[in-house]
Amino acid sequence: MHLVKKIEIIANSFELGKILESLDKSGVYGHAVMRNVAGKGLLESGEGVDITMLDNVYILAFCMPDDIKAVAESVRPLLNKFGGTCFISDVTEIRSIKCVASL
Numbered sequence: 001m002h003l004v005k006k007i008e009i010i011a012n013s014f015e016l017g018k019i020l021e022s023l024d025k026s027g028v029y030g031h032a033v034m035r036n037v038a039g040k041g042l043l044e045s046g047e048g049v050d051i052t053m054l055d056n057v058y059i060l061a062f063c064m065p066d067d068i069k070a071v072a073e074s075v076r077p078l079l080n081k082f083g084g085t086c087f088i089s090d091v092t093e094i095r096s097i098k099c100v101a102s103l
Contacts, residue, residue: 005068006091009059009075010037011084016057018078023061026071031061062093 007028011019013035023031037056063071068088075086 001092001094003065004062004091004093005065005071006087006089007059007061007063007068007071007075008087008089009061009079009084010039010056011059011079012082013055013057015078015082015084016059018082019059019075019084022074022078023059023071026063026074027067028061028063028071031059034058034060062091065090 007023009019016033020031020033035057037058072086072088078084079086
């Protein structure tokens with residue numbers, strides 16, 4: 001087990017290529033993309049915002065703690081320009097070296 005940073009991004013699918021390229025250049029080489037995301041969030045002003053357009057994507061990625069500053073610095077300008085949100089949290093990764101079925 002070891003600590004990693006979890007990166008969750010919700011953005012317009014039109015910007016998916018730019019965001020994934022930004023993650024790759026920052027040292028994040030693995031990711032998952034879920035399309036057609038809908039939900040509800042809050043703006044800084046406290047007004048509710050519904051995200052009902054089905055052209056949004058959810059990107060899930062992980063990186064080592066030492067790389068997170070570079071990731072944030074590369075993703076922030078894209079989200080500021082095109083909209084979207086990013087959450088970064090500490091998680092523990094468990095890597096299995098044996099298949100449960102073989103036990």
